[in-house]
Amino acid sequence: MASSRYDPSEIEPRWVARWADEGLYKASDDDADPRPRFYALDMFSYPSGDLHMGHAEAFSGGDTIARFRAMQGHNVLHPIGWDAFGLPAENAAIKRGIHPKEWTYANIDQQRSSFSRMGMSFDWNRQLNTCDPEYYRWTQWLFLQLFDRGLAYRKLAPTNWCPHDQTVLANEQVINGLCERCDTPVVRKDLTQWFFRITDFAQRLLDDLEPLEDTWPERVVTMQRNWIGRSEGASIEFEIAETGDRLEVFTTRPDTLWGVTFFVFALEHPLVTKLAAAGGPEVEAATREMLDRLQATPLTNREQAESREGVALGAHAVNPVTGEQVPCFVAPYVLMEYGTGAVMGVPAHDQRDFEFAREHDLPIRVVIQPEEGATRDPDRMSEAHDHEGVMVNSGPFNGVRSPESIGRVIEWLEEEGKGRAAITYRLRDWLISRQRYWGAPIPVIHCPSCGEVGVPVQDLPVVLPEDVDFQPGGESPLARDPEFVNVVCPRCGGAARRDTDTMDTFVDSSWYFLRYCSPGRDDVAFDPADVARWMPVDQYTGGVEHAILHLLYSRFVTKALHDLGLVEFVEPFSRMMNQGQVIFGGAAMSKSKGNIVLPMPLVERWGADTMRLTMLFAGPFEDDIDWKLIAPDATRPPGVYGWLNRTWRAVTAAAGAGDGGGRPQPQELTRLAHRTVQGVTEDMDRYRFNTAISKLMVLTNEIRRAIDAGEETRDAAEVLVLMLAPLAPFLAEELWREVLGNVGSVHGAQWPSFDPALAREDTVTMVVMVDGKVRDRVEVPSDADEVACREAALASERVRQALEGREVSRTIVRPPKLVSLVTAAA
C-alpha cells in the first residue's frame, strides 16, 4: 500500500507518466470496434503563455465528460491542438524582440506539459498546430476550394480598419465600435480585400439553428439569429428625375412610402459622383470635399453612426406612388453594405431620418397615426413615430392599420410593378484578409494577364517566409520580401506577384475539428471516411465569447464543404456547452488590475484533482466563478481538498476492513450507493457537476459513518471510486489500483449501474399539511398507498390538535410524500 496520507504531489506525477506509457486515451479508428463512438471536443487553445484559469475551467468540464463517456463504454475521441497564428503572438514577439514562431512554440511546449500535469485525457497522437505548414497547407487548400466556386472573392469595399493593429477586421471582430484585440476605435476605410461569401448561406445558417435549440445554449442560438439579422420588407423602385437612373431601395416599412420627403445615398454608392457632377460645380465641390475629408480622416464606426452630416446632390428622386420629386443627399449615416446602399427618407417614422430632416430643414410628413394617444403633428414632434398605427395621407390606403398594412402595400406594389417583397440580412460577407505577418498566406497569384490565379494544390503550402521584417505597417509585411512576392504565373508563366495578405486566424479554426479525424495525412486535408466516422462532434465545450465568430464561421465552412460533397452533415456540432468565466473580485482577471490567479501554482500546491473539483463544485458549469469568493485565502486549501482527504482515508479504511470480519455492509448503505449511482449518472448526463459532487460527498460521509460503526463498506467504496474517476482522475486511479488492488485503470473500467428497486428508499418522510401549513412529518413505507397515507396522517396526534375538531372538507393525497387536509372553515 502507498503512503498513509493523501499526498497529491506524490500521486499525480506518478500517474501522468504511467498513463502516457499505457496509451490509455487513444481513440480507435478500427471500424470493427463495436463501441459507439463519441467525439468530445474542447475549443483548442491559443498559446499566448501558460494556461490560465479559463483553460482550467473549460478543460476540467470537457475532460470530465470525455472520461465519463469512455467509462460508459464509448470509443472516445478527445483531441487537443493549438490555434497558433494570430496577432497576440506577433505583438508579444515584437515587444520581446524575438520571432513569433519561437514565442509560439515555447508557449505550446509549456501548455502541453501543463495539460499533462492536469491529467487531461487527450489523444496526443492527433495534436495539431495551425501555424505548422503541414496544417496551414490545408487551410490554403480550403481557401482554394472556396475560391474555385466563387465563394472567395476580392472587392473594393468599406472595411473596418484598426489604426493600432494596422489591419482590417471582420465585422464580427468589431465590438462596440472597438477592435476586439486592442480596444482601439475602428475606422472606416475603403480597401480591396478578400471575402468569403457567407451571405449566400444566411438563410441556411438561420434555418439549421432550429434543431440545435435543444442541445445548444439558448443564448448562443439567439445571438446567432440576431447576428444574421433577417429583415422582411419590400424593395421599391425609384427613378432619378434628372438622369433617368432607376434604383431599388429596401425598407421594412413600405407602409410609410407616402411619407418620403428626401432620399439618401451612401458615400460609396456608384451613382453619387455621377449625380454630383450633374448637379453643377458647387454641388460637385461640396460632395468632393466631404468624400475626400472622410477618406483622409475616416470616422470611427460610432462617429459615422451618429453623424447627420450630408450634402444635397441637386438631383431628385421620384416617389413611385405619388410621382412627387424629393431631394437627394449623400450622407455617411447610410451604409453601403446594408440593403442597396440607398434609402428613402421618411422623417416622421424613422428616428435617423427624423434627425437628418431637422438638421437639413426638410419637411416632415406624418402618414401613420397612432391608434391611441395624441395625434402626431410634424411641427411639434420631438422624435419619430416608428411604431404601428393607421395609415393617413396615403392615397388609397388611408385608414388601413398596421401590421396588415405592410403586407397590403407590398401586394399592391407588386401588382403595380413598382416593388416587391424582399428579405435582407444584417450578416456581411466575411472579410478574411489581414495585413499582418503571423498567419497563413493567401494562396493567390496576381498575374497582369490572367488576373487572380489560385496556387495549384500541388504547390501548397505557400510557406510563410521566416526571415521577414514582421513589423506591421505599409501594404503588408510580406510585401517587403521580394523573394516571396515575385513569382511566375502558374497559368501563363509570365511575371506575377503573390498576394501578400494573410488569412484571418478564424479561417484556421473553422475546420480544425475535421483535421483531428485524419491526423498527419499529407495527401488530403481530411479523409471523408474518417470524418464520417467521428463527425459531427457529439460534445463541444468552450467559451461563449465564440458564440458568434468561431461558431458561425465553422458552420459556414461545414455547409460549404457539404455542398462540395466532402462531408455529409450540415452542422458540425451536435451539442454544445459553455463554461462560465473565472473572475476575481467581481471583475475579469487582468494584468492591469493585478488580480490574476494562475492554475499551475494551485496544481503544484494542492493537486490537479483539487483544482479541477474546485472549479466543478463551485456552481453550475455555465455560471461565472468568482475565485475570490471560492478560494479567499491562498494559503489554505480549497474546500474540496478536505473532502479528497476524507475520501482517501475512508476508502483506505474500507479496503482494509474486509479482512477484519466486520459486520456486513448495511442495507441502508447499499441503497444509498445505488441511489447515488442513479443521481450522479443523471447529473453527469446533464453536466451538473456540482450536484454530482455533492451526492458523492454524501456517500463518502455515509461510508465514514459505517466504518466508525465497524461495518463492511468495501462495495460502496468501490462504487464511490468509480464515480470519482471522471471528476478526480488521479485520486480515483490511486485508490482503484493501489488501495483497492484492482488490475487495470479505473479510467478503462465500466461506469457502475444501479438497481432501481434498491435505489428507492424503503421509507419516506411523509408531510401532513392542514390548511396549507406543514403540521407533522410521518415515516411511511415508500410503497404506501393512498389509504395507508391517509390513515397515517389522521393517526398523528399533532394533526388532530391542529384540526381542533374541525371537519375535513377535502383531502389531497400524494402517496407516499404528502397528505394535505383542508377544513371546512378554510
Add this chain to the structure above:
RNA sequence: GCGAGAGUGGCGGAACGGCAGACGCGCCGGACUUAGGAUCCGGUGCCCGAAAGGGCAUGGGGGUUCGACUCCCCCCUCUCGCACCA
C-alpha cells in the same frame, strides 16, 4: 432602446408545483493532543422562548392553487448580448 437571463442564510450554491437552504466554505463551541498546510465531534436562516414549541422568511406587490423559490401579471435591481441595419 431592443433581446435574453438572473435576484434564495455571512459566502458559493441545492430544491419533477409538495419538508426551502442539500453539499461545501466560513464562523461558534468542544475533543485529541500538541507544529499536522491537520484530524474528529456538535452547533449554525431570522425573531420570541430555558426548553418544548411558536412565528417570520426565497428582490417588492398582486394573482392562480389544498399547497408557489418554482406558474401568471405589474414593479424594482443586477448581469450579458445587439445597439443607427433603413
